[in-house]
Amino acid sequence: MKSAPFDYAIPNSLGEALEILAKNDPDEVKILAGGQSLMPLLNMRLARPELLLDLGGIADLDYIRETEAGVAIGAMTTKRAVEISELIRSQHPLFLESTLAIGHPPIRNRGTVGGSMVQADPASEYPAVALALGAEFSVVGPAGERTIAAEDFFLTYLTTSLEPGEILTEVRIPRLPEGSGWAFQELARRHGDFAIVGAIVVLALEADVIVDPRIVIFGAEDRAIRIPEAEALLTGARIADEVFDEVSARVAAAIEDPLADTHASEEYRRELAGVLSGRALREAAERVGS
Numbered sequence: 707m708k709s710a711p712f713d714y715a716i717p718n719s720l721g722e723a724l725e726i727l728a729k730n731d732p733d734e735v736k737i738l739a740g741g742q743s744l745m746p747l748l749n750m751r752l753a754r755p756e757l758l759l760d761l762g763g764i765a766d767l768d769y770i771r772e773t774e775a776g777v778a779i780g781a782m783t784t785k786r787a788v789e790i791s792e793l794i795r796s797q798h799p800l801f802l803e804s805t806l807a808i809g810h811p812p813i814r815n816r817g818t819v820g821g822s823m824v825q826a827d828p829a830s831e832y833p834a835v836a837l838a839l840g841a842e843f844s845v846v847g848p849a850g851e852r853t854i855a856a857e858d859f860f861l862t863y864l865t866t867s868l869e870p871g872e873i874l875t876e877v878r879i880p881r882l883p884e885g886s887g888w889a890f891q892e893l894a895r896r897h898g899d900f901a902i903v904g905a906i907v908v909l910a911l912e913a914d915v916i917v918d919p920r921i922v923i924f925g926a927e928d929r930a931i932r933i934p935e936a937e938a939l940l941t942g943a944r945i946a947d948e949v950f951d952e953v954s955a956r957v958a959a960a961i962e963d964p965l966a967d968t969h970a971s972e973e974y975r976r977e978l979a980g981v982l983s984g985r986a987l988r989e990a991a992e993r994v995g996s
């Protein structure tokens with residue numbers, strides 16, 4: 707099947723893109739990044755925009771820069787650029803590991819960091835990493851610029867808090883404090899497939915007790931979610947198998963409304979959230995201090 711007809715614009719600056727948006731009904735415009743999710747939707751006629759606004763001509767949205775707090779990534783930066791970035795390799799290994807789990811080289815060559823964030827697929831790795839690391843998003847639109855914390859960005863299945871006509875321009879990811887432990891675990895049918903369920907754990911140790919833990923589960927509910935009740939149980943605890951067993955049981959219990967599809971039932975996803983968080987807790991604990 708082929709897409710319904712649409713007009714096409716490829717501005718070469720953000721200002722030009724905003725002018726085009728201002729002249730059109732934002733509900734009738736679709737922003738095109740790498741096209742890896744949007745093109746199939748167009749071809750299946752699940753999206754029928756009047757205008758496709760291609761950000762591919764805006765070179766200013768393609769960069770990876772070190773900042774005082776961590777790294778700033780332009781929305782049009784491809785996953786391949788993340789994969790080969792020395793800065794990401796040396797300072798953001800969790801982000802690198804999650805990138806390598808996304809699709810296959812041709813997908814990562816075209817798919818962008820911003821596109822994955824805005825697509826907000828519940829099984830996608832990037833929104834989960836953004837939550838685990840406390841990322842921030844810069845967006846610009848008819849009402850000007852604003853910053854949205856990852857916690858407020860992902861609302862539900864394929865839905866973010868972007869308003870019509872807003873463009874995501876930058877994702878900022880803070881560096882983990884030195885000596886933090888982290889782990890990324892996912893189960894997919896084949897490497898590169900969307901996760902059935904995934905778990906990310908980040909933690910640090912102070913005087914032998916766990917501080918500032920973050921536990922994120924993706925693929926289990928309508929969006930990637932943190933599990934505050936499990937994080938509370940972990941805070942102040944010592945590294946011990948009994949603690950991790952109790953915390954992972956709490957993670958499974960916190961999956962209230964699991965997804966179900968041909969790949970996995972609700973019960974399987976809930977169980978998997980517990981199992982994978984247990985593995986991630988142990989792996990993160992092994993990395994602490996290293």
Ligand SMILES: Cc1cc2nc3c(=O)[nH]c(=O)nc-3n(C[C@H](O)[C@H](O)[C@H](O)COP(=O)(O)OP(=O)(O)OC[C@H]3O[C@@H](n4cnc5c(N)ncnc54)[C@H](O)[C@@H]3O)c2cc1C
Nearest residue numbers: 737739740741742743744809817818821822824830874899
């Ligand atoms: C075979 C295959 C396997 C895949 N496997 C995985 C996987 O394992 N994990 C995973 O996470 N993803 C996977 N993907 C999806 C892939 O990562 C896409 O690249 C990603 O979902 C969208 O990025 P994109 O740049 O292609 O965006 P597009 O498809 O161009 O756009 C996606 C959506 O975001 C909007 N958008 C894009 N950029 C902006 C912006 N800057 N501002 C505002 N709105 C914007 C678009 O309007 C559209 O609604 C897979 C895709 C394929 C085809």
